[in-house]
Amino acid sequence: MKKHNFSAGPCILPQSVMQKASEAVINFNNLDLSLIEISHRSKDFVDVMENARSLALEHLGLQNKGYQALFLQGGASTQFLMAAYNLLENKAAYLNTGTWSSKAIKEAKLFGEIIEVASSKNANFNYIPKEYVIPSDADYFHCTSNNTIFGTQMKEFPEVNMPLVCDMSSDIFSRVLDFSKFDLIYAGAQKNMGPAGTTLVVVKEDILGKISRTIPSMLDYTVHIGKDSMFNTPPVFAVYVSMLTLEWLKEKGGVAAAEKLNNEKASLLYTEIDRNSLFEGFVANKEDRSNMNATFNLTSESHKDAFDSLWKNAGINGLEGHRSVGGYRASMYNALPIESVQVLVDVMKELERKG
């Protein structure tokens, strides 16, 4: 049975990418060797790494603009501390829009003073704060572009006179932004880019090397840049699958084409959430709704068993909401076809008819 995979992450990747990845585990580049048993210093793998780094910058429009792309390990959770290790001399400003922002703040506090410029915690993070003042003497400003758990997304970013750092784990490559406004972007691969196990870091080189702290090699962006993202053995499989996904994105028309389809998918689902009286959206302001993760609840828990049975029978996977929010979450990353969203909408209509 065909599955409609709404998993929040790790999540759906293009079928053609899965197929190529599966084949490479047996025989990579017709070498009669597996992708995972060759030297990472071989030309075949070095080409993969260079292609992945180049495609990442190309998709963001950041080629030849002083940026470097790295494929590291440790997830966004490691970036919470690496960003601070590399950039925080005295104090930094953070916007708190959810679980991941809060974790980033917690880790950064080990390295200096953290000013939380605004937080929506008092409303269980169901909106994006917009009125706040960023201290002009902060070393950088940090924000989270999309909040997977709560289903909110920043649509505007503040103008700042300091490095702009952004955790884009759950919406990178999903929409067109002026990425040159950002100085450090990081993203765990396991949403729009690849399998869990690698983290994309895109950093403007001129923000580095300005702090007095000595940084351990593995946590130093400059060290990884100096070794072309191969300071140590990289996570070969995860980088290869990320490269395949970035190639697939290019064939599909790039980030602009992905954004168009993502808007259509989100519009289809949110229209039904708003129209169907059995459902209500979790996010307080429609303008803050995420195009990646739609969070919604039943207006009456009495329909829970019927709804759960309907969507599971329709082949839908991963629709359960996060425990912090409850209800449902439909994650609609780049590789999710609009047909899957239509299946979900049809199920919601069917519940209404039967209810």
Next chain:
Amino acid sequence: MKKHNFSAGPCILPQSVMQKASEAVINFNNLDLSLIEISHRSKDFVDVMENARSLALEHLGLQNKGYQALFLQGGASTQFLMAAYNLLENKAAYLNTGTWSSKAIKEAKLFGEIIEVASSKNANFNYIPKEYVIPSDADYFHCTSNNTIFGTQMKEFPEVNMPLVCDMSSDIFSRVLDFSKFDLIYAGAQKNMGPAGTTLVVVKEDILGKISRTIPSMLDYTVHIGKDSMFNTPPVFAVYVSMLTLEWLKEKGGVAAAEKLNNEKASLLYTEIDRNSLFEGFVANKEDRSNMNATFNLTSESHKDAFDSLWKNAGINGLEGHRSVGGYRASMYNALPIESVQVLVDVMKELERKG
């Protein structure tokens, strides 16, 4: 053409493991979903993680002895700093047997005083130092059990009255040791265990929590233990393939059976290196020779082209020596069949006949 893969790492894994891994990328556990597109919190993946952790302890004979097994990210290079971050209050003692020991020492120096108890650097690390004194007030003693680049291996470990920390990246699961003598063992997966992208950490819990330093969450062993190695999204594919390899090892008779075969493979090759006048081993003392990585040179460079042509035509891959040593390196990890070693020995004999 069948390849004989002597790559130093990433390296050969069992064919049956490759096959299962390839299939799981398309359809995992008959879920009609890929291994890499399901939630890491799903029962299917949690079972993988728990199975992998349990098998690792079982193979080392460390179940129910106060140890925890973790599958982390960042390679042994991250463990160089994590070991020090978690254990180094004042000073630690390190044995320097090669490139990786030297790197471990460099990173640890950021966290306290490092006593290098002995080093074979003056002889390009072609032997294992044996006479040294470990200061009794050190916080721990650190050593590297096998030196992939130079082809040396520690056959004995010192008796110490402090935590014994060992980087076993390149020989874990290859031989029987009393692993309960060790308090912290770490190993990048990409030799005897799995693909690049995860690192096994086996730690005795009672050595943790004894330092005054505040540790960032991702670098804190206690945090990872508290979350059953799922503090953040783990490197799903690398952990799964490691689990498959640990299952394969169990089917083959475990570490004792692997050791027996590894001894036979090493004996076959070293006997030829010593017998054949066209070759000479790199390691000064035979007792220090690694059963994992045999390093050797031609006695005359005039045979280089002929030898290179012979082994390449025989389907041998990855025999080039590391640039620090030159010559050749035959890595004979658990999954390498003895037939591949025989092919190499036959090629060496053929060179002798033709030479």
